[in-house]
Amino acid sequence: MIGVEKIALNYSLLDYEWGKLQSLNVYGVFNVNYTIDDFSSENVVVFSVNVSVCFESLKKCEFSFTVLKEARLAKPSCDFDKTFTITDFSLRSYLTEIGLDGSTSLLPAHQISELLHYLDIAQFLLQDQCNQQELPFAPSKNGWNKGCPKQLSLPPLDNTTRCHLHDFCTGVTCCTDVRILDRTVTTYFKLDPCNWKLFIGIERMTHTINLLDYKFGKSEHFKLHGLIHLDFIIEEFKISRMYMVNLNLSVCFETHYPCVIHVTVLRNTQLPKRICNWKSDFIDSDFSYRTFLQEKGLPEDQTLTNYHMKDLMEELGISEFLQGQECYKSQRSLSSLMNGWENECKIPMSKLPKNPEFVTCKIRESCTSLECCLIAGKLGRSFKLFIEIEPCLFQLRLGIEEMTFSLLLFEFEWGQPVEAWLFGLVRMKFTFTDLSAENQYLFDLSVSVCLEAAKTEPCYIVVNILEKYRLPKPKCDWNTKISVASEYSLYDFQSEGIYIMNLTFSFCLDDTCDSEDSFSVPVLENVKLPKQKCHWRDSYRVKDFSLGQWSKEKNTEQSSVLPDYYISELLEQLGLTYYLMEKQCRVNNETNGWKSGDSI
Template sequence: MTYCDKQCGDHEFRLLNVFRLRYNIYDSLHQNEYLVTLEVSVCWESYKPCAWTTYILKNTRLPKQPRNLQNDFRVADFDFLDWTSERSIDSRNLSSLDLLRLYNDLDIESYFSNECENSTVHSDSWNSECLASISLPVLPPTTKCHLFNSCTFISCCVEVPVLQRSFNMFMNLDACNLKLTVGIEKLLFEQMLSSYQWGTKKSFWLNGILRISYQVHNLQYAKKYRLSVLLEVCMSSKKPCVQNITVLDNVDMLKEECDWRQNYTIPSFSYSDWRISKLNHYDYSEQELILHLIDETRIGLYMEQSSCPKHFVDNILLSDCPKITSIDPLDGPVRCYNNGHCSSVDCCVYDEKILTSLNVFINIDSCNDVIDGGIEKYKFSKSLLEFDWKAEHEIYLGGIYQLHFQLEELPGSNNYIISMEISICWYYEAACDYRITVLENNILAKENCDWKRPFLKPGI
């Protein structure tokens, strides 16, 4: 649950059924803004059209304020013992009515979920589906945790005796979708890994009472994440927290093996069916439709302000590589560039459905034995030492944008052979809108490497 779980969508307020205020708030995932419509009406008769209606705002874009991840107590200088003392309540034995009043003052009841009602764990308070050999800490009797098979998704139920219920607190490091999610009951915070600074300690609070702190290190060459997770329960803004639970303390978790072929977010997606359905519901402008399309297909989560032009007319591969001297015009809305080192192919793909261009790329770093590839911020990195040569490799962004490539090493020379194809597919059960061959059995040269390199970290 976020602000929009309570406030977004269609809402209406009436005063004596005469004065009516309608509003709609749309929360854009891609743009850092809300789309707001506000309509006011005066209606003197129930079964006739309103006498007067006007728009104060109509699909007006309003910027989002920076989100505060550490929302403090709703009651200033809150202290549980002071709260019970002022009401002559036994702090160790709150009645149902006392609890309701406390939940109301703390403003937490609307966030309650049922995640911990039927939790089952082993006697040691851990239920682990992770097959890796790791050492998990002993948890207090009030805490039960579940480690999922990805090994980077931890969900805990923490019993808080004074509040007479258990609360769900979790962290999910989704390496395959490049997303980090932390949550307390229904309150969620999602962050793309591309915007998280590795090793940064961060905290997420539910109104000061429930807190989850986390830290993630990316051990790239070991193919692991190093995780730390701390849960806290605090009943006072003036005193230390009453429960401090170390769930993970610098525990190394193997990275999950990923299938980089993201499927369609909407099953059996059809662009034309989706468009008809949206327009039947509301008279959207073209720009509004694009905003909804980018959000609902979830591709907006991975889009960035790239160097690609919004539009271009010449669909070509420009090359500074002497190995690639003659390139035919490309058979689709793609412009690509092959650098002078012959080691990377960087493309801009224009899509008329969303009226913008996306960056699609492959970069071969033969000096560090690494290959990088991706679509916008949906990127992967793989060691060439364990790369499957000659196999076709695929990266799909939301099922819609697809990168296919093959790479063959020629051990007897200083070259690679590469084939590369880009597709745009807005229909799940139909042919792709475009299938564009960028390279087909072309030669790329390996870089000349300086093998007298210093340590990665100076002064080590």
């Protein structure tokens, strides 16, 4: 609320533009200018307020005063367990008072609007209602549309409600049909273990809870003015990386009678926490394999039995990420492989290095996809690792067993080492350098198995699989059945220093683009594009480039002849590769460095 004398204005914070300069002016004489910022993580609002009185429209105000400047004011605590705004509200009594049957199952439209405003609910409702027959709620089984790939036990829902379990597995969004109001209601409950937050909402009313100081196991309630309830209990199991959640959804119209809708959304449901970063260390920061063996009464040089191996995986918290069938059982026999490699790539490549006998790898037909099987002998277990670049989809994917990650190539830092760990036990480290002019990737890959959490302890297995190896890029086939195609023409008007371009984008569902769902959009029609002037006196592409510093970063001597892979990296970084001739000139021992004739 903001006011000047008798003028008072109320603003809903549901639509408020935080941080924007706002004004209240009374005919230009009395003026209040203010900004309000919401610092939700600190639970404060920041106010800046200036008041002025002006009698000259073109001159400085006679009076101007800064009331608040970036003042941090604590937010009042909100009671989300409040019941109806109307004391002892009863829908039956309300309907009787306005002359309607108290047992009616569907109210007239105008009465619905009046009721929602009477209960102070209307301002919180979404303009676009959820639809149970559309994504993400359909298709459904037992009321559930499941995006989470894990096997979870979910209670069946009644016919009023459809819910979607999100692909990150710790979030639920539901759509409930409230027949008497002739509308659906959206509710959600999302746990974010990486940022330690719980996001909960009913239509437009939302709340964020910090899990760092949250009391797990406590019964909590979140209500939209008594009409819609979310009741929940969260318990956390750190070692198994699970939340156990009970979540109930209710729609109520009576203060002293049972709710008309009551849905058990989650009942003792264990929701797996997602991996928050690629380099996930041991859950137990003091874990020691030696101590594990001692506690089990096992000798250090003994290969673990299947029972003890599974016991170890449970203790490390990685059982859920292990594949059902070990990779070595599905690999081709070692004798049929060349140096421990199976190469399906049809493009010529340099000779692959020899793998140790406990490592086998495969390069797939795409040429930029690699998977390896690493046998950790004394653990009695093999582990699958894979990494692939999809240049046509602009995506990087990698994984260790069932733990997978993906990243768009637009966000990838070429030439920088990246690590991915399966909770400290199995690790991969890789570097990709994009040699775009040579149409290749330069690839380094090492894998390791580490049994001690202490950083001073060496890993049990360390294998350098590839070092500065060149992987050929495949050509992208853009002529797919479903495609976004482009047609263009480009004309070069050299004397005028311009190009003239025509460009049309087409969305096609068949080869001919003739189907009813296909369409084309002209983007450019005879548009003149000025040619960029070429400045051949520009300095280095890399600002303040120094060969000495570059050599130091690569751990190589500046005076020595560079290996071919470093030459490719250097020329790519300096942007010179495109300008070099395929056939190099040669220096011969001619008289005083000169040779007569036309050829060199």
